[in-house]
Amino acid sequence: SRGADLNRNYPYEWEIIPGECGETYSGPTAGSEPETVAITNYVLSIFPDQKGPNPNDPVNELNATGMFVDLHSYSRLVLWPWGYTYDTAPNDASLRMMSYKFAYYNGHDPQKSTELYPSTGSTDDWAYGELGVPGFCFEVGDSFHQSCSVFENDINPNNQQALLRAIKIARKPYRLAYGPEVTNLSLDTNPILPGQNLVVNYTANDTLYSSYESGIPSQNIISIRYSIDKPSWISGSNPTIIPINAQVPTYSGTFTASTTGLALGQHTLFVESVDQSGLWGPPTAIFFTIESTDPPVTDQYFYLPLIMNDL
Incomplete structure (x- = not known):
């Protein structure tokens, strides 16, 4: 062998x-x-x-x-x-x-x-x-x-x-390797009510690379974009672009996203960022849930009188 x-x-x-x-x-x-x-x-x-x-x-x-x-x-x-x-x-x-x-x-x-x-x-x-x-x-x-x-x-x-x-x-x-990455993605409130805006916190970072030998260059952050339930490259996703024009390669911020018209249940928020090179980085996603405003259904109990017939 x-x-x-x-x-x-x-x-x-x-x-x-x-x-x-x-x-x-x-x-x-x-x-x-x-x-x-x-x-x-x-x-x-x-x-x-x-x-x-x-x-x-x-x-x-x-x-x-x-x-x-x-x-x-x-x-x-x-x-x-x-x-x-x-x-x-x-x-x-x-x-x-x-x-x-x-x-x-x-x-x-x-x-x-x-x-x-x-x-x-x-x-x-x-x-x-x-x-x-x-x-x-x-x-x-x-x-x-x-x-x-x-x-x-x-x-x-x-x-x-x-x-x-x-x-x-x-x-x-x-x-995608050339673009910045979105990190520290979080929501102020989750779950939310129907029609309630999402308040989203994020960091767009173009410096996440090894410093071995000479490293690689970073670029300043220009914009972010977000979409709900479909990533930006899927037809019908209709991503919203938010200009930033930061003069730094790492930028932390907050934005609000409308949830009007979304059904009850779990949804996915996708966020991407772009730097001065004009190249978008990979998406980062987070789940959120829309819950009903109706009061929860609880068990109801009815107490009937006890009738005894002594013979």
């Missing part, structure tokens, strides 16, 4: 690394392992091909969609392509931007993969090189066999936040 390093077995810029007993053995052929086949087939079934056949063909950043993140151990790194060459990928600036923002949440160092060491046939190179989907490798933790306490108190919660960021930008990752 033999094993293979799956992160050197993917069918993109694969190279034979001999030695079946070696830790980095790449398999007999590209994509030879059943795990590799399962993952590549699944990814190919959900993402369209958004990149040309040449490694230097850039992805159309306006239209590309999807996100690919592979979790490894260890080294506390967020790695982006390329790993097979020291050359930069044609969309390097955007891949770097995404990595730095993921690294803000999990506290890892964002690096191009070759800063760790060159590797061929890797998962993130395959996702980006084959399909144009931004691909990343999170090298989590400090050892291959992490203690439960470190996993539960550090690795799990911090990387969940980074993965949530990846989910939020997956619709248009190359564009």
Whole structure:
């Protein structure tokens, strides 16, 4: 029997690394392992091909969609392509931007993969090189066999936040990564009555990125927008834009949102922000509930006289 390093077995810029007993053995052929086949087939079934056949063909950043993140151990790194060459990928600036923002949440160092060491046939190179989907490798933790306490108190919660960021930008990752993020979203009152305005507190923040090495630039906040029950990109959402023109990259404020005409029950408020670059960031959402003004129905009891007939 033999094993293979799956992160050197993917069918993109694969190279034979001999030695079946070696830790980095790449398999007999590209994509030879059943795990590799399962993952590549699944990814190919959900993402369209958004990149040309040449490694230097850039992805159309306006239209590309999807996100690919592979979790490894260890080294506390967020790695982006390329790993097979020291050359930069044609969309390097955007891949770097995404990595730095993921690294803000999990506290890892964002690096191009070759800063760790060159590797061929890797998962993130395959996702980006084959399909144009931004691909990343999170090298989590400090050892291959992490203690439960470190996993539960550090690795799990911090990387969940980074993965949530990846989910939020997956619709248009190359564009949304550049925009500010809405945080600290809260409501003064919830639930509310029919027709009562929502009072919404928020922070629009364009500085949520790792400061590793030179970091990345931030922009001043220009506007926010909100919509109810449909995010802004869905037809019929009719988002409301609120100009801010703040002279700072982090701005906290409050706005009111009308709920006139909304049905009783639970609803969703979506809030986004935009900076001076003109690029909107990912949405942040919060639930609110509209409750009836009618008094609650209570049980009613009627006490009837007891009639006894003594014979």
